[in-house]
Every structure is written in C-alpha cells, then in structure tokens.
Amino acid sequence: MRALAFVVALACFVGFLAPPAIAQDAEALKKEIEQLRKQLESVTERLRRLEAQPAPVTPPPAPSPAGPPAMAPPPPGMSLAELARPRQPFSLYAQRGAGQLLFDIGVTGDFVGNLTQSNVEKAQGGTFAGQENRFFPREVELSLFGQVDPYAYAEVRIETGEEARGQELGVKLAEASVTLLTLPLGTQAKFGQMRNRFGYSNMIHEHDLPWIDRPNVLRNFLGGEGLQEKGVEVTIVPDLPFYLEGLAGVFNGDNETAFGRGTLRIPLFTGRLRTFLELGDENAVQLGMSVASGESTEKQRDTLLGWEGRYKYRPEGWLHPLLTVTGEAIYSLRRVLVEVDTDADGLTDLIKKRERDRLGWYTGAEVQPFRRWAAGVRYDWSEFPSNPGKERSVEPYLTFWPSEFLRFRLAYKNTDRTHRETPGANDGSARRVDEVLFQGTFILGAHPAHPF
Amino acid sequence: MRRPSLVVGAIVTTLALLAPGVQAAKKLRVVVTIPDLKSLTEAVGGDLVEVDALTRGTQNFHEAEVRPSMMLKLRRADALVENGAELDLWADVAVLGANNPNIVRGAAGRIEISRGIPLLEVPSTRVDRSMGDVHPLGNPHFSLDPGLAPIITQNIVDGLSRLSPDDRPTFERNRRAFLERLGEEMGRWTKLMEPVRGAKVVAYHPDVIYFLTRFGLVQVGTLEDRPGIPPSPQHLVQIIRQMKAEGIKVILVEPWNDFKLAQRVAEEAGAKAYVFASAVGGVKGTDNYIATIEFNVTLLAQALK
Numbered sequence: 001m002r003a004l005a006f007v008v009a010l011a012c013f014v015g016f017l018a019p020p021a022i023a024q025d026a027e028a029l030k031k032e033i034e035q036l037r038k039q040l041e042s043v044t045e046r047l048r049r050l051e052a053q054p055a056p057v058t059p060p061p062a063p064s065p066a067g068p069p070a071m072a073p074p075p076p077g078m079s080l081a082e083l084a085r086p087r088q089p090f091s092l093y094a095q096r097g098a099g100q101l102l103f104d105i106g107v108t109g110d111f112v113g114n115l116t117q118s119n120v121e122k123a124q125g126g127t128f129a130g131q132e133n134r135f136f137p138r139e140v141e142l143s144l145f146g147q148v149d150p151y152a153y154a155e156v157r158i159e160t161g162e163e164a165r166g167q168e169l170g171v172k173l174a175e176a177s178v179t180l181l182t183l184p185l186g187t188q189a190k191f192g193q194m195r196n197r198f199g200y201s202n203m204i205h206e207h208d209l210p211w212i213d214r215p216n217v218l219r220n221f222l223g224g225e226g227l228q229e230k231g232v233e234v235t236i237v238p239d240l241p242f243y244l245e246g247l248a249g250v251f252n253g254d255n256e257t258a259f260g261r262g263t264l265r266i267p268l269f270t271g272r273l274r275t276f277l278e279l280g281d282e283n284a285v286q287l288g289m290s291v292a293s294g295e296s297t298e299k300q301r302d303t304l305l306g307w308e309g310r311y312k313y314r315p316e317g318w319l320h321p322l323l324t325v326t327g328e329a330i331y332s333l334r335r336v337l338v339e340v341d342t343d344a345d346g347l348t349d350l351i352k353k354r355e356r357d358r359l360g361w362y363t364g365a366e367v368q369p370f371r372r373w374a375a376g377v378r379y380d381w382s383e384f385p386s387n388p389g390k391e392r393s394v395e396p397y398l399t400f401w402p403s404e405f406l407r408f409r410l411a412y413k414n415t416d417r418t419h420r421e422t423p424g425a426n427d428g429s430a431r432r433v434d435e436v437l438f439q440g441t442f443i444l445g446a447h448p449a450h451p452f
Numbered sequence: 453m454r455r456p457s458l459v460v461g462a463i464v465t466t467l468a469l470l471a472p473g474v475q476a477a478k479k480l481r482v483v484v485t486i487p488d489l490k491s492l493t494e495a496v497g498g499d500l501v502e503v504d505a506l507t508r509g510t511q512n513f514h515e516a517e518v519r520p521s522m523m524l525k526l527r528r529a530d531a532l533v534e535n536g537a538e539l540d541l542w543a544d545v546a547v548l549g550a551n552n553p554n555i556v557r558g559a560a561g562r563i564e565i566s567r568g569i570p571l572l573e574v575p576s577t578r579v580d581r582s583m584g585d586v587h588p589l590g591n592p593h594f595s596l597d598p599g600l601a602p603i604i605t606q607n608i609v610d611g612l613s614r615l616s617p618d619d620r621p622t623f624e625r626n627r628r629a630f631l632e633r634l635g636e637e638m639g640r641w642t643k644l645m646e647p648v649r650g651a652k653v654v655a656y657h658p659d660v661i662y663f664l665t666r667f668g669l670v671q672v673g674t675l676e677d678r679p680g681i682p683p684s685p686q687h688l689v690q691i692i693r694q695m696k697a698e699g700i701k702v703i704l705v706e707p708w709n710d711f712k713l714a715q716r717v718a719e720e721a722g723a724k725a726y727v728f729a730s731a732v733g734g735v736k737g738t739d740n741y742i743a744t745i746e747f748n749v750t751l752l753a754q755a756l757k
Contacts, residue, residue: 150558153548182553186527237551243524245549276520281508284519314517317510317708321517372682403681404515405581444581449542452519 103146104446110139110207113438125430127213127413127437136162139206141174145448153179186237196227197247197272198290199328200308210326210366212411212439216380216393217360221304221330223257227292229268230254247272258302258385259294268294276452286310286452300335300353310452320368329361332385358383374399389419409439480615483529485540486513487732488595489565491741493533495630496608500619506546509733512708514585514680518545526550529561530615533608536566537592563611565604569594572661584678596731597662598638598745602631637742641667641749648756653702654695656709659730663748672700675714688717695721702755706730726755
C-alpha cells in the first residue's frame with residue numbers, strides 16, 4: 001500500500017515536471033535541426049564546389065599494416081581534397097607540434113694525440129708545438145647558425161681547446177658573422193669575425209680539415225690557427241655561363257704571424273677569385289687565386305699570393321668520391337727590418353729594409369674505395385716567411401667513419417727541416433721529426449653541409 | 453644606299469638573335485632540389501617554366517655534395533622548389549653561395565613542397581643520433597606517393613603563382629590535367645597491385661614506405677638497422693631469419709645503395725633483390741613522374757606474383 005502511494009506520488013511529480021521538460025526538448029531539437037540544416041547546406045555547397053573541380057587522384061585507402069606505421073589520418077573534419085586546396089601557410093605545419101628551434105645548434109669535439117721522439121718534445125718541434133706526446137682536446141666548438149630575418153644569415157662559433165701543456169682551457173669566440181643575402185647584382189656582404197676565404201683550407205675549421213693537421217705552409221705563413229680576422233667581405237657571383245666568384249675584404253689585420261697592425265687606418269685587404277669546372281658528371285675541378293695584403297708589426301708591407309686547386313673523381317652512382325686531389329701554394333712578398341752590424345763590434349749600427357720572397361706549397365691525394373674508409377697522403381714543402389731555411393714533410397693517413405657523425409684518423413708524419421723558424425726554449429733543433437698522429441672527431445646535433 | 457640597308461640588316465639580325473632570348477626570358481627559371489620535383493614542376497608549369505634539378509635520380513639525396521655548379525644554377529633562378537622535411541638541407545649551403553636574393557629562405561621564390569603533407573614515421577618519442585640519421589619531422593621520402601601529388605602540386609602552383617600571379621589559371625589548369633591523367637593511371641595501378649595487396653617486403657633504406665603503404669604493401673623491415681648507418685651483421689642475420697620465417701620474397705634496393713649486399717641477404721633468405729626507382733630517373737626508362745611510378749608498380753606486381 002505504502003509502495004503504491006509512493007508510485008502515485010512519483011507519477012504526479014513527473015506529471016508536473018513533464019510539460020516544461022517537453023517544451024525544452026522541443027526547443028533544443030528545433031535548434032539542433034536548424035544547425036543540421038545549416039551544416040547540410042554547407043556540405044552540399046562544398047560538394048557542389050568539389051564536383052565542379054576535376055576528379056582528384058583517389059588512391060585506395062591506406063592499409064593498416066602491423067609493422068610500419070599507418071598513414072597519419074587527416075585532421076578531423078578535413079578531407080584529402082581539402083588538404084589539397086590553397087591554405088594559409090603554417091596552418092598544417094603547426095599541427096606537428098611546437099618545439100622547433102628557429103636556428104640550428106651543433107657541438108663538435110675534436111681530440112688529437114701524437115707520439116714523437118723525446119728530443120722533438122724537448123725542442124717543442126712537433127706539429128702541435130708544446131703538446132708533443134700528449135692526447136688533448138684541440139677544438140670543442142659550439143655552433144649556432146640560421147636565418148636572422150629574411151635578409152640575413154648568422155653564424156656564431158664559440159670554442160675551447162687545450163693550447164699548451166697543462167694550460168687551463170679558455171673559451172673564445174672563434175667566429176661570429178652576419179651575411180646579408182639580399183643585396184643587388186649578385187652580391188653578398190659578410191661582416192664580423194670570420195675565417196677568411198683565403199685559399200682552400202684556411203676557411204675550414206680544424207675538425208673539418210681533410211687531414212689531422214693544417215698544412216705546414218699555412219701554419220708557417222699564417223700561424224697555427226690560420227687567418228681569422230674581423231672586418232667585412234663582399235662577394236659577387238656575376239651572371240655568367242660559368243661559375244665565377246669574386247671576393248674583396250677589408251679587415252683589421254690582427255694576424256700577428258703575417259700582419260699585425262690591427263687597425264683599419266692601415267687595413268688588411270683580401271681578394272679571391274674562384275671558378276669551377278665540371279668535366280662530365282664524374283669529374284670536377286675547382287680553381288682559385290687569393291691575395292692578402294697588409295702591414296706587419298714592423299710597419300712593413302706583407303703581401304701573400306695564393307693559388308688553390310681541387311679535383312674530384314666520383315664514379316657514376318657513387319655516394320662519395322673515389323679520388324680527391326688537393327693542392328695549394330702561397331708566395332709571400334714580405335719586407336722585413338734587419339739589424340746590420342757594419343763594423344762587427346756586436347752592436348747594431350743601422351736597420352735596413354730587406355725583401356723576403358718565400359714560397360710554400362702542399363699537394364695531397366685521397367682514395368676512398370669504400371663508403372666508410374679512405375686513405376691518402378699529403379706532401380708539404382715550405383720555406384719560412386722571414387728566417388732562412390725550409391722544411392718538407394710527408395704524411396700518409398687513414399680515415400674511418402663509423403657514421404656520418406663520428407670519424408677517426410690515424411697518420412704518420414715525417415718532417416725534415418734545415419732550420420727551425422722559431423727555435424724552442426732550449427734551442428733544440430728537431431730537424432728530423434717522426435710523429436704518429438691520431439684524431440677522433442664527433443658531431444652532436446646540426447652541422448651544415450660542406451661545399452666542394 | 454648600301455650602308456642603310458646594311459644597318460637595317462644588322463638590326464634585323466640582332467633582333468632575330470635576341471628574339472629567342474626575349475621569349476626565354478618570359479619563362480620562370482625554376483631550380484628543384486630533387487628530380488621528382490622537376491617532373492612535377494614541369495607538369496604544373498608547362499611552357500611557362502624552365503626547370504633544372506640540382507641532383508640526379510641515381511643519387512642519395514641525404515648526402516648530396518654541394519658543388520659550385522649548383523650555385524651557378526641557383527644564381528639565375530627565379531624559384532627554388534625544395535622537398536623540405538630535412539631531406540635537402542644541403543640546398544641552404546648552395547643558396548648561400550649563389551648570391552641570389554630570389555631564393556633565400558623567406559623569399560617568394562623559395563617553395564617548400566612538404567607543407568600540408570601528412571608525414572609518416574613522425575617520431576613520437578625523444579630522438580637522437582643513436583637512432584641513426586633520423587628525421588625529427590618524419591620520413592621525408594614522400595614525393596613518389598601518387599596519392600600525395602595533389603598536395604605537392606598545389607604547393608608548387610601556390611609558389612609559382614606568387615612569382616607570376618597572372619599565370620595562376622594556367623598553372624591550375626595544367627595541374628588539373630596532370631592530376632586527371634595521374635588519376636586514370638592510379639586506377640590501373642591499383643588494379644595491377646590488387647592481387648599482391650598485403651604482401652610483405654624488405655627495403656634497404658626506409659624511403660619507400662609511402663609508396664608501399666599507398667598500394668597496400670607492408671614493409672616489415674629494412675636492411676639498415678638504423679637509417680643511414682651501414683647494417684650490422686647481427687641485424688642482417690635477424691632480417692634473414694625474419695624473411696625466412698615470414699616467407700618474404702622481395703628486397704627493394706635504391707640505385708645508389710649496396711646492391712651486392714642486398715643480393716647476398718636475398719640469397720640467404722631465399723628471396724630476390726630488386727633495384728627500384730627511388731626517384732625520377734633512378735633507373736632507365738623513368739624519365740618522368742608517371743613513368744617512375746609505372747616502373748615501380750610493374751616491378752612489384754611481377755616480383756610479388
């Protein structure tokens with residue numbers, strides 16, 4: 001009985017509530033129908049537009065295999081035909097998620113080791129002077145590069161490395177430059193601190209060199225680190241049927257080995273012409289001439305002339321060249337001040353200007369029969385830019401790349417000198433040097449592709 | 453009397469000599485990074501474009517060497533059509549040496565065709581180089597998937613129209629004509645591949661996944677255990693075991709990859725290795741986009757029979 005009363009009460013309650021609820025449902029349904037009608041109209045219109053277009057390629061739907069990932073479905077509400085229509089840039093790109101940097105970052109580590117005779121170590125006469133019989137980080141470099149804006153590209157390289165035995169590692173700015181890309185008449189301008197485009201190998205960083213060490217001629221004429229200057233370079237690639245790049249630069253002249261005035265009042269001028277010839281699909285040659293002219297710390301003019309050549313033979317279908325031949329020569333026209341003792345009393349009586357015309361060159365060949373292995377040899381011959389004497393060396397080497405980002409090199413270098421350019425602290429001769437050199441290099445992250 | 457006629461003759465001759473140049477000057481000079489895009493750009497651009505490719509179909513596009521001859525081509529280009537998705541990053545170095553503001557990043561002449569492409573194999577976890585030469589944006593070898601041609605060609609139309617807005621109707625018309633033809637071929641290719649649908653294959657490098665997926669085939673593995681890293685013996689042993697267990701009869705090898713190694717693996721596994729056209733011009737008779745897909749479809753339909 002009590003249960004019956006409860007049911008009746010419930011029925012009455014529902015009965016009271018029902019009319020407004022039904023009214024609300026009807027209103028909602030009306031709205032929904034209206035919305036559906038609008039959607040139908042929109043779809044019909046879209047269909048009509050699509051039918052007006054030619055039939056797009058309608059490939060079969062992608063299967064969903066167990067192994068590989070299936071084709072990513074189009075975003076909800078978008079058909080392939082819609083994807084194919086013109087759209088705002090980035091609208092779909094953004095769906096891949098954020099987190100993409102606007103510039104690239106890479107870290108390169110270059111470690112070298114060498115073994116040589118003890119007298120060479122004492123005289124500090126090895127390839128890595130002061131670091132004989134040591135394994136050390138030569139160059140660990142952080143590179144940041146990318147577009148600044150639509151008009152400019154920037155590159156910053158910060159590096160550290162052990163320069164002398166037991167010395168604490170210091171961090172320095174290796175390169176920081178901006179290239180203006182949108183100048184007229186096929187020109188570009190680069191300003192900042194940079195490795196100068198003088199010859200083939202000067203502009204290459206240590207870890208990217210095709211050998212463990214920089215060729216003797218470059219170290220003798222431009223110093224251990226090569227020509228790195230602060231200033232401006234302008235290049236032009238004229239619209240010709242063949243490739244020709246012209247370069248002119250103005251720099252401080254900070255390089256103390258060759259120049260050293262370090263002022264724009266008496267700047268260092270550089271220039272280069274580079275051309276490229278393809279002899280069929282398999283053979284290619286790059287040729288260039290460079291000049292650098294400035295004043296030394298003695299306020300005397302020093303002009304360096306450089307010639308470069310690089311040949312590559314890459315058989316059809318090969319991923320790497322089979323043969324690469326490289327050569328460079330530098331001719332130095334230097335004025336130096338010489339102290340003259342006319343009466344042989346051991347005292348300088350007058351200072352005379354002397355011309356020192358010196359030559360140095362190297363040539364090397366590399367054979368890469370396998371993708372991961374290469375072997376080569378480099379021959380160096382160089383006079384010293386100021387002092388008398390010359391040296392020659394021969395360096396066979398073997399390179400192994402476990403992957404694109406890791407490389408090992410082993411080399412043997414034999415050097416013969418008549419004199420030392422700058423004798424060591426104990427005045428050792430180190431006229432005959434035998435060295436075993438080892439290099440391990442890695443790349444973390446991004447690294448730009450290398451030109452020819 | 454003689455002198456004026458000589459002058460007129462010289463002017464007429466000069467004009468006649470210049471005429472083709474003037475005609476040629478009307479065309480957009482387009483450079484593309486990979487040959488697939490040359491074929492597609494020619495299909496869209498028709499007579500209004502002159503297209504030159506920086507690489508050939510027999511090359512590995514990941515490791516293209518930047519030569520000054522590339523810079524020479526780019527020096528005169530009105531547009532550069534690039535694949536994107538990190539396949540042809542080397543183009544940046546070539547552009548930097550070309551001194552041509554028309555094609556630097558952000559310029560109207562820089563056309564990237566990966567926009568809007570639903571990329572496959574987009575990593576969903578943290579990626580680093582221990583996984584080989586991985587592409588954080590996804591697998592970039594999508595250009596030979598005919599199902600994606602509408603998106604790719606639309607990107608090309610949009611790009612070319614930025615440079616020559618008046619020619620958009622022509623580009624659109626050319627695109628429609630090309631897609632119609634591709635659609636007809638697609639129907640035939642689908643029929644041809646129907647009997648082998650669901651078949652499993654092994655590829656040397658993961659650059660055929662879009663094509664296989666499009667036609668309902670399954671890539672069960674690659675000879676490279678990690679992209680771009682030469683295969684280790686252990687991995688090859690594992691692949692051979694898997695191929696035997698699953699009865700896989702086909703290994704697909706790019707024209708630039710180590711065919712001998714693939715052949716050895718195939719012999720061990722009781723299968724056969726085939727060179728497929730990984731790009732337009734990759735093998736003989738694949739001079740254009742449709743011919744290249746035709747080659748690959750025929751190859752797979754016969755090999756998997």
